[in-house]
Amino acid sequence: MSEFVTDPNLADPDGFYADLLAAHEGLSEEESAAFNARLILVLANQIGAPETLRAALAAAAEAGARG
């Protein structure tokens, strides 16, 4: 199984970030929440491997807890 990646892996970080914001442009809060949910599910299917997904859930929780 692939290892969980915590080092930089995006080829174009600024470009991706801009695309992400652009996708939310003009959406209401509710529409944005729905978009995010769809995006998470699409990405989860790309990853597939249960242990990687569990590691991603844990990483997201951990980063939030530090704040």
Place this chain on the structure above:
Amino acid sequence: MLDDRYDLAFRLYPYERSADQDAATPVRHPVVVLGGGPVGVAMALDLGLRGVPVVLLDDHEGVGQGSRAICFAKRTLEICDRWGAALPMVEKGVVWNLGKVFHEDRKVYEFNLLPEEGHRFPAFINLPQPWFERYLVERIRAAQAQGAPIEIRGRNQVTSVEVDEDHARLEVETPEGPYSLEADWLIGCDGAGSPLRKRMGLDFEGRVFEDNFLIADIRMTADFPTERWFWFEPPFKSSGASCLLHRQPDDIWRVDFQIGWDIDREKELREENVRARLDAMLGEGVDYEIVWTSIYRFQCRRMRRFRHGPVIFAGDSAHQVSPFGARGANSGIQDVDNLGWKLAAVLQGAAPEALLESYDSERRQAADENILNSSRSTDFITPKSQISHVFRNAVLDLAEAFPFARPLVNSGRLSLPCTYDGSPLNGADALPGGPARTRPGSPCPDARLGQGFLLGRLGQGVTLLTLDCALPEGALPEGVTHLALSSDDDASGALAARYLGEAAQAVYLIRPDQHVAARWAAPEAEAIRVACDRLFGREMT
């Protein structure tokens, strides 16, 4: 004293005076079953066919009205077939394979159950519960005529129970007054509200979902196809969080509306209000007759233990699940399947009482699996928070566009039998390359054998199945039936795929409830004997 709690669909066991009512001292019976629902009737039939004398007490004289359980799964039909009761059920029932899932006014997708080839029975039939019970009682009548020691006593209401270490004593009310009787073993099949469980002050733990379902059986000659239609957030007026439409025999359709927790029961059941919902759903100008309606509230919980000394609980009295997935009556029939041979073996001296502990552990494992699945369905169908609602609708939106999201749509994971992984009755798994689906603990999958089927060749007892090999000299334990098959017996290859996998030959030890106890490539006689002792719990003492 003896009030009717419901109207009967079929009056199957009218009150008759029993000799016990005139006995000077209470008569002791080996087994008394409480409750004449599908589980109680099945319990009496299974034990009776094994030659165990059994008395069933029910406070009514037959079967209540309404389609209720409605979906009977393949495993249930396989078990009923072992009792000789499945064929009329399949003949009467409606087989469906196509399901459609809707969200609001859009079809999200449709699925085909695509039943695997080489099984005697379909994945599901829709059959009103009264018919299911009626066929079981008719089978009991036929068995009685051939001497099976089964007695059904209608209009016998238990008014008190005293449980001793090795028996229970019952006070029973009848139209001709009370009497007492005793039971070495008392089996509680008296339903979700189990008066027996309450009388004994036993726990019932888990989640109670505060939601109500309005269910209606309607007769109409509409040309809806024979499909399962399920709506998330249906578009028709005041239809609630979900809605299900199912076809039954005799032009009767079953509709379930999930109508929320805060309702006025009496008002919702008024015909004009039921009709308002149905009219909105079916559209203008559809003519129908309301045959039966009811409102029920479901729970997902179980008893901590199913056995308490000489008292054993089975079916809804022991565990309850949400209706999504048809895991109620189907799991109750599997309880019976699991308990019947064990209790018979204990009573007939073939096994120690400790064997019954495995009923408790195996069926608790099954109940937990059912509760897990039905709770997950419930959480998908009725999201409990705003964010879970957002994710649920995201899944439905994606499922409409992309196949990848369809497995996430959960409108009920349809009932499958439990594999008893880790059961103390499981023996060796010594078949390298053997398929995972037939590992010890698994229910045997069916396969076609010429004009018949594999499961039909397994009897009431323990079977030693050899596939493409012979048994060593003297390896067949006493009381075990040998079934010698070759993978050529099934030209489709399904038998080999299901029981050999990568292996060249196999020996399977199969329990009376058609679960695999142990399997080997080439066992010695001693290994078979050890596994056979283990499956009867003879190692536990």
